[in-house]
Amino acid sequence: MSDFNVLIIGSGPAGLFTALWLERLGIDRIAIFDRNQYSAGGLLNDGKLNFDYRIGIDLDELQIDKNEAQLLMQEVKKVFITFPLCQQVTFVENTEKIDAWRDVAKEHNVEFIAPEQWHYGTDNGKKFVDHLRSSLAKTTFFLGTEVLSVKKERDRFCLVCTKDREEQIYSGKIVLASPGRSGAYWFRDVAREIGINNNFGPIDVGIRVELNRKYYDTITDVVYDPKFIFYTRCHRDKVRTFCTNPGGRVRIENYDSFKLMNGDSLLDRKTENTNFALINTVSLTQPFSDTTEFGRMIARQFFLLGGGKPIVQRIGDFREGKRSSQSTFNSKTRHFDRCKATYNAVPGDITLGLPARIVDNLWESLKTLDKIVPGILHPSTLLYAPEIKFFDTHFPTSRDLETNIPGIFVAGDGTGKSRGIVGAAVSGMIAAEGIVKKHFK
Ligand SMILES: Cc1cc2nc3c(=O)[nH]c(=O)nc-3n(C[C@H](O)[C@H](O)[C@H](O)COP(=O)(O)OP(=O)(O)OC[C@H]3O[C@@H](n4cnc5c(N)ncnc54)[C@H](O)[C@@H]3O)c2cc1C
Numbered sequence: 001m002s003d004f005n006v007l008i009i010g011s012g013p014a015g016l017f018t019a020l021w022l023e024r025l026g027i028d029r030i031a032i033f034d035r036n037q038y039s040a041g042g043l044l045n046d047g048k049l050n051f052d053y054r055i056g057i058d059l060d061e062l063q064i065d066k067n068e069a070q071l072l073m074q075e076v077k078k079v080f081i082t083f084p085l086c087q088q089v090t091f092v093e094n095t096e097k098i099d100a101w102r103d104v105a106k107e108h109n110v111e112f113i114a115p116e117q118w119h120y121g122t123d124n125g126k127k128f129v130d131h132l133r134s135s136l137a138k139t140t141f142f143l144g145t146e147v148l149s150v151k152k153e154r155d156r157f158c159l160v161c162t163k164d165r166e167e168q169i170y171s172g173k174i175v176l177a178s179p180g181r182s183g184a185y186w187f188r189d190v191a192r193e194i195g196i197n198n199n200f201g202p203i204d205v206g207i208r209v210e211l212n213r214k215y216y217d218t219i220t221d222v223v224y225d226p227k228f229i230f231y232t233r234c235h236r237d238k239v240r241t242f243c244t245n246p247g248g249r250v251r252i253e254n255y256d257s258f259k260l261m262n263g264d265s266l267l268d269r270k271t272e273n274t275n276f277a278l279i280n281t282v283s284l285t286q287p288f289s290d291t292t293e294f295g296r297m298i299a300r301q302f303f304l305l306g307g308g309k310p311i312v313q314r315i316g317d318f319r320e321g322k323r324s325s326q327s328t329f330n331s332k333t334r335h336f337d338r339c340k341a342t343y344n345a346v347p348g349d350i351t352l353g354l355p356a357r358i359v360d361n362l363w364e365s366l367k368t369l370d371k372i373v374p375g376i377l378h379p380s381t382l383l384y385a386p387e388i389k390f391f392d393t394h395f396p397t398s399r400d401l402e403t404n405i406p407g408i409f410v411a412g413d414g415t416g417k418s419r420g421i422v423g424a425a426v427s428g429m430i431a432a433e434g435i436v437k438k439h440f441k
Contacts, residue, residue, distance in 0.1 A: 002031070002170050002171070003029075003156070003170075003171045003172065004029045004030060004031040004140075004170065004171070004172040004173075005027055005028065005029040005030060005172060005173050005174065005440070006018075006019075006022060006027065006029075006030045006031070006172055006173070006174045006175075006176060006435060007031050007033070007157065007159055007170060007171075007172035007174070007175050007176070008030065008031065008032045008033065008175075008176045008178065009033055009147050009150075009159070009175065009176070009177045009178060009179055009183070009187075010032075010033070010034060010041060010177070010178040010179045010180055010183060010412065010414070011032045011033075011034040011036075011039035011040060011041055011141070011143075012040065012041020012042050012043060012178060012180045012412060012413075012424060013041065013042065013043055013412070013421045013422075013424040013425040013428065014041075014178035014180075014411040014412025014413070014417075014418065014424040014425065014427055014428040014431075015032055015034075015041065015176070015178040015411075015412070015428065016032070016039070016041075016043070016129075016132055016133075016136075016425075016428070017076070017079075017424070017425040017426075017428035017429055017432075018176050018178065018411060018428035018429070018431050018432045018435075019032055019136055019139045019432075020079070020132070020135065020136060020428075020432075021428065021429045021432030021433065022432045022435065022436065023136060023137065023138050023139065025432060025433070025436045025440075026436075026440075027138070027432075027435075027436060027440060028138035029138065029140075030138055030139040030140070031139070031140050031141075031142060031170060031172065032139055032140070032141050032142065033142045033145050033146075033147050033159065033161060033170075034141075034142070034143050034144075034145065035144065035145065035146035035147075036143065036144070037143050037144045038126070038129070038143065039129060039133065039141050039143055040125065040126070040129040041180050042180060042413075042421060042424075043125055043128060043129050043132075043421065044122065044125035044126065044129065045122060045125065045251075045262070045264050046119070046121065046122050046125075046243075046245065046248075046263075046264035046265060047086070047119060047120035047121060047122070047124065047125060047128065047421065048089075048117060048118075048119050048224070048225055048243070048245075048421075049077075049080055049086070049117060049118040049119065049120075049421060049422050050115045050116075050117055050225065050420060050422055051073045051074075051076075051077050051115060051116045051117070051118070051422060052073075052113070052115030052116060053066040053069035053070055053073065054113055054115070054227075055113065055115050055227065055420065055422075055423075056418060056419045056420030056421075056422050056423030056424075057069060057418055057419070057422075057423040057426055057427070058417075058419075061394070061416065061417060062401075062417065062426070062427060062430060063399040064399075064430070069426070072426045072429055072430070073422055073426060075429065076422050076425040076426060076429070077118070077422075079132070079425075080118060080120075080128075081118065082131070083120060083124075083127075083128050083131050083132075085120050085121075085124045085127065085128070085267065086118050086119070086120040086124075086128070087118060087119055087120070087267070088116070088117070088118050089117050089118060089119045089224035090114060090115065090116060090117035090222075090223050090224045090225070091116070092114060092115070092116045094222060097222045098114045098222060098223065101114070101219060101222060101223065101226070101372075102114070104372050105228060105372055108368050108371055108372055109231070110228050110229065110230055110368060110369075110372060111228070111229040112226065112227070112228055112229075113226075113227040113229070114222075114223040114226065114227070115225075115227070117223075117224045117225055119224065119265075119267065120267060121264075121265060121266045121267030121268065122264045122265070122266055123266040123267055123268055123269070124267055142161070142163070142170070144163055144164070145161045145162070145163040145168070146161060146162050146163075147159050147160070147161050148160045148161060148162060148167075149190060149193070150175055150177075150190050150194060150408070151194070152194065152405070153171070155173070156171045156172065156173060157171065157172055157173075157174070157175045157407060157408070158170065158171045159171075159172075159175070173407065173439060174407050174408075174409065174435050174439055175407065175408045175409070176409045176410070176411060176428075176431055176435065177190075177408065177409070177410050177411075177414075177415060178410070178411045178412035178414065178415070178424070178427075178428065179412070179414040179415075180412060180413055180414045181253075181389070181390040181391060181413050181414055182253075182255065182414075183414050184292070184390050184391070184393055184413075184414035184415070185292065185296075185390075187393075187414060187415065188292065188393050191395065191403075194405065194408075195404075195405060196395060196403045196404060196405050196408060197395065197396050197403065197404045198393055198394060198395045198396075199289075199393075199394050199396070200284070200289050200290055200291045200292065200392055200393060200394070201283075201291065201391075201392050201393070201394045201416055202281045202282060202283040202291060202392060203281075203282050203291035203292070203294060203295045203388065203389070203390070203392040204242075204279035204280065204281055204282070204388065204389040204391075205279060205280055205282055205295060205298060205354070205358055205386065205387075205388050206239070206277060206278050206279035206280050206358065206362055206385075206386075206387050206388075207261070207277070207278055207279075207350060207354075207362060207383045207384060207385045207386070207387055208250055208261040208262065208263055208275055208276070208277055208278075208383075208384040208385075208387045209275060209276055209277075209278055209366070209376070209381060209382070209383060209384075210250050210263075210273050210274070210275040210339065210341065210342065210343075210381070210382040210384065211273065211274060211275075211339055211375075211376055211378065211380070211381040211382070212272060212273060212274075212338050212339045212378065212380060212381075213246060213247060213271075213272060213273050213274040214375075215274075215373070215374075215375030215376050215378060215381075216244075216246070216274040216276075216373060216375075216376065217246065217274070218373060219373050220244060220246040220274060224244070224246060225243065225244040225245075225276075226241065226244060227240065227241060227242070228240065228241045228369060228372070230361075230364070230365040230368055230369075232360070232361045232364045232365060233364065234360045234361065234364050235357055235360060235361055237280060237281065237282075237357070237361045238280070238281040239278060239279065239280045239281070239361050239362060239364075239365040240278075240279060240281075241276050241277065241278055241369070242276065242277040242278075242279055242389075243262070243263060243276060243277045244274065244275070244276035245263045245264055245265040245274060245275050245276070246265065246270075246274045247265055247270025247271055247272075247273070247274065248263050248264055248265030248266075248270075248271060248273070248274065248275050248342075249263065249264060249265065249266075249271055249273075249275070249342040249343065250262075250263050250275050250341070250342050250343035250345075250382075250384055251263055251264050251343065252310065252343065255299070257296075257300055257303065258296070258299035258300050258302065258303040259299075259303060259308075259309065259310055260299060260310075260386060260387060260388055261277075261310055261343075261345075261384045261385065261386065261387040262277075262387065263275040263276070263277070271342055272339075272340065273339060273340070273342055275342070277387050278362055278365060278366065278387075279387060279388075279389060280358045280361045280362060282294070282358070291392040292390060292392055292393055295388045295390060295392070298353060298354065298355075298386055298388065299386050299388055301353045302353040302385055302386045305348065305352055305353055306345070306346040306348060307346060309344075309345055309346045310343075310345040310346070310384055310385060310386065311345060311346055311347075311348040311349070311350055311352075311353065311384070311385055312324065312341060312343075312345035312346065312347055312348070312350075312382050312383065312384045312385075313347070313348060313349060313350045313382070313383050313385075314329070314334075314336055314347075314379060314380060314381070314382060314383075315366075315377055315378065315379055315380070315381040315382075315383065316334050316335070316336060316379025316380065317349075318350070318351075318363075318383060319379075322349075323347070323348050323349035324347035324348060324349070325347050326347055329341075329347050334379055335378070335379050335380055336379065336380045337380070338378060338380040339378070339380035339381060339382060341382055343384065345384055350383055350384075350385040353385060353386065354385060354386070389419065390413075390414075391413045391414070391416055391418070391419050392416065393414075393415065393416055394415075394416035395410045395415050395416060395417075397409075397410060397417075398434070399430075399434070400430070400431065400433070400434020400435070400437060400438055401417065401427060401430055401431040401434055402431075402434055402435075402438060406438075407439065409431045409434060409435060410431070411424065411427040411428045411430070411431045412424040412427055412428065
């Protein structure tokens, strides 16, 4: 059995930045476990980086103020921009143009956020991860190694893992869990087994919109990934745009019993389309507050309706209350040929799988967005479903991100501490500082 100072579950930005910061603070014998063969987590996806305290982190959840958040983000930025292919794509100094967009949005009671943004593209993801890993000298990677359970034995923790179907056990003084959204459900069960407190926060449920990029270039030429936040009149709910990919591709996220929509773009090869997520924040109280199960139920319903694939509907069909079908999907007479789908989903009816309240909210927001950026409601525009963000399970922690079980820390999207690459990295740095302060001084 190998023994380490810190055992890190998950090699996404949260796990990797925890290791990086631990090393900088003088800690050695760090182990990172990932069930994938390549260490990276979501760092391989797109690499759109938002350096703004209003995006991707929750100040209350992390118990920091906006100045601390900006300082931590600056540290994350220093790491990313040492990678030569990471390029700045939104310049906040471009105030005149950004203010003009903010004013138009305000006229329609929509909040508009334009963060400083950088991008390296999915095509450079592996190179970035190699670049980051090359600076980790005191960390051992256990890849293709799935953590099955976490156990406490006297003053150590043990991870029970499998690699090539063989069981292996690793021990350590501290555990940092950063399993990402794909591991959130698993870690929730582990937490229950070993008594880590957790509860449910809101979940984001919605669609991925894909359109001919010429209708959206007017805004994305100024702000690469514009954030519009709507508070709907129909239900007084919050809907927001998220993860815009100019010239990008619609992508899929694979889970155990369903598939979710997402999007990315390459740095070097662009498509004719732009895509973005439009998501509705949903909170649940009595008698059912389990937002994770609510999201999984919607996702499984789409999986069933689409015969194992996500569903896509043209706005032209949606407006007429009709399902999309293969025979008219690229119809020239209906102008559907203006937007060629970049993902092969099943033409159908997205309203069959989403609750009516969510459909109302999304449609009202799309109509409002069309007033701000005219053209997005062209009949050819594609609506893919479901897009769901599973960062809803929260683990109450100290300011150091330590759970109620001393020695177990959490970070990243899967534990509700971030929503995106930069936020995940920030939470990893906070946890690293907490680990050192509490257990190695
Ligand atoms: C297609 C796509 C595009 C995206 N584009 C962007 C973008 O442009 N900008 C942005 O900010 N965010 C983007 N995201 C989201 C981003 O990837 C996540 O916010 C981020 O990666 C979260 O980091 P994390 O470290 O918390 O988790 P992850 O990066 O998900 O890493 C978690 C890791 O834990 C591993 N793991 C889970 N359970 C276990 C287990 N039991 N045993 C061993 N290993 C386990 C997983 O294999 C995974 O590698 C995108 C996501 C997708 C899917």
